[in-house]
Amino acid sequence: MITGQAAGRSGATAGSRTPHTDWVDDVLLHGPAHDICLVLDAEVDRQSLRASVRDQQKALEREGLRPGGTLALQLPPSLEYVALLLAGWRLGAQVILLDHRLTEAETERAVTHTDPQLLVSTREAASAMRGFHRVTPEFTRRPEGGPARSDHALVQLSSGSTGPSKMIGRTADDLVTELQRYSRLDGMPQSGEQLMVLGSLSHTWGLVGGLLHxxxxxxxxxxxxxxxxxxILATVADAPVPTTLLGVPAQVALLASVERPPQLPRLVRMMTAGGRTPAKVARAFTERYAVPLSQCYGMTETGMITMDLSGKHHPSVGTAVPGVRVRAENGELLVALPRSPYLGDTSPGRWSDGWLHTLDAGEIDPETGLVTVLGRLDSQVSIRGLKVDLTEVEETLAGLDGVTEAVVLHQDAIDAYVTLAPGVPLPRVQQELADRLASFKLPSRWYVLPRFPRTATGKPRRDPAVLRAAAA
Structure with a gap:
């Protein structure tokens, strides 16, 4: 039998190893019984969702999961995923989310790293083009797994786009506080509206900003x-109520590529996070759909930091949301956190004295409070004694006609990795970039890729070896 510690209640303190459980009923499952809360292949009302959660909680208990135990959940978006997630929390377990798109080798490393007592997954192949699935969960007991070593209700892995993934924990109180911040933002979908979630439900934006909100x-x-x-467009066209899209920059670009989209009178806005949306893509989207493109800046470690629901402040990402403190120090953005979000070994100094180092270069306007993210700190390099901001090079390159996507990195020289529209010659792109940037900022090596390899969250991989292999 999987063992853990005694069940906790609301208001668990730091150091307690069992997340409190009543927040699931009070915050997430509340509401009139017959209100529709989920729409997949059929509508699911709150009464039905509550019944599904209770059924899955019994299934977890039959597998030996107890309060304070650890559950790794690796399922594609589905009713079963939602019910098991809420059931794990309702039981008082620590839930570890693993992206269903991980390879077998990546999954094995993630399970070894997080060491859960119970793994719930499926053998059924998930289609990359489906927004939801019907799955049969499989329960795998891991006698070697350990109980929760912290009071975190949720454990996620960072995307790993720039290095090894880190284990990041968030408490139930932290999640509830963020949901309250979302609810106070004018323009976030509320009762009587619908939120179409295109982002991954196992990562922060789709999970908290989408499902939990x-x-x-x-x-x-x-x-x-x-x-x-x-x-996507057909689902929006059939919407019975005002609809907001929630996705990532790659999905914004996908929708912006449609030159003549249909009339979508129910579309209210699109919200994006998880990276910078190129200016030309943002302009194309707003011109084609005539709705705001809202930008959220956040991290797995912190959740939402800033939100620009109006979409008017691009390239700034808005002001810090109420209750979040952010400051710029030596060109880096820092966010106030009461304790380190990391579990296990991590980079020393990433969190100290109540502040998390985002490793994002940025600035804050002293008059308006607008936050502008200038790229990663490691994007600042020296070329022949001259400072070059690789983010500037990358964004200038991505803004050229015919360039569909770009990543610019530096090892011993500046490397440009690009995908090009059909029929666009690379020499033309190189010349147009040379017309816009000083010669010392220009890439020395160029790689044309048929498509970018991506992390499980949809971000382009930034590992030079991986990108060169894709180009080859």
Whole structure:
């Protein structure tokens, strides 16, 4: 039998190893029984969702999971995923989210790293173009796994786009506080509206900004049958109530590529996070759909930091949301956190004296409070004694006609990795870049990729070896 510690209650303190459980009923599952809260292949009301959660909680208990135990959940977006996630929390277990798109080798490393007592996954292949799935969860007991070593309700792995993934924990109180911040933002979907979630439900933006906010606010959470452009637009066209899209920059670019989209009178806005949306993509989206493109800046470690729901402040990412403190120090953005979010070994100094180092270069306007993210700190390099901001080079390159995506890195020289529109010659792109940037900022080596390899969250991989292999 999987053993843990005694069940906790609301208001658990730091050092307690069992997250409190009543927040699931009070914050996420509350509301009129017949209100529709999820829309997949059929509508799911709150009464049905509560029943599914209770059933899955019994299934977890039959597998020996107890309060203070550890559950790794690796399922594609589905009713089963949502019910098991809430059931694990309702039981008082620590839930570790593993992206269903990880390879077998990546999954094995993640399970070894997080060491859960119970793994819930599925053998059924998940289609990359489906927004939801029907799955049969499989339960794998791990007698060698350990109980929770902290009071974190949620454990996630960082994307690993620039290095090894880190284990990041968030308490139930932290999640509830963030949901309250979302609910106070004018323009976030509320009761009587729907939120179509295109981002991953196992990562912070889709999970908290999408699924958990929708449940908390009483909005309908919609997962489209197909995540192709046609599937997304068809789902929006059929929407019975005002609809907000929640996705990532790659999905913004996908929708912006449609030159003549259909009329979508129910579309209210699109919200994006998880990276910078190139200016030309943002302009194309707003011109084609005539709705705001809202930008959220946040981290797995902190959740939402800033939000620009108006979409008017690009390239700034808005002001810090109420309750979040952010400052710039030596060109780096720092966010106030009462304790380190990291579990296990991590980079020393990443968190200290109540402040998390984001490793993002940025600045804050002293008059307006607007935050501008200038790229990663490691994007500042020296070329022949002259300072070059690789983010500037990358964004200038990505803004050229014919360049669909770009990553610029530096090892012993500046390397440019690009994907090009059909028929666009590389020499033309190189010349246009040379017309816009000083010669010392220009890439020395160029690699044309058919497509960018991506992390599980959809971000382009930034490992030079991986990118060169893709180009080859």
């Amino acid at each position: 929708g449940l908390h606010a009483g909005a309908r959470i919609v997962l489209p049958a197909r995540t192709s452009v046609r599937g």
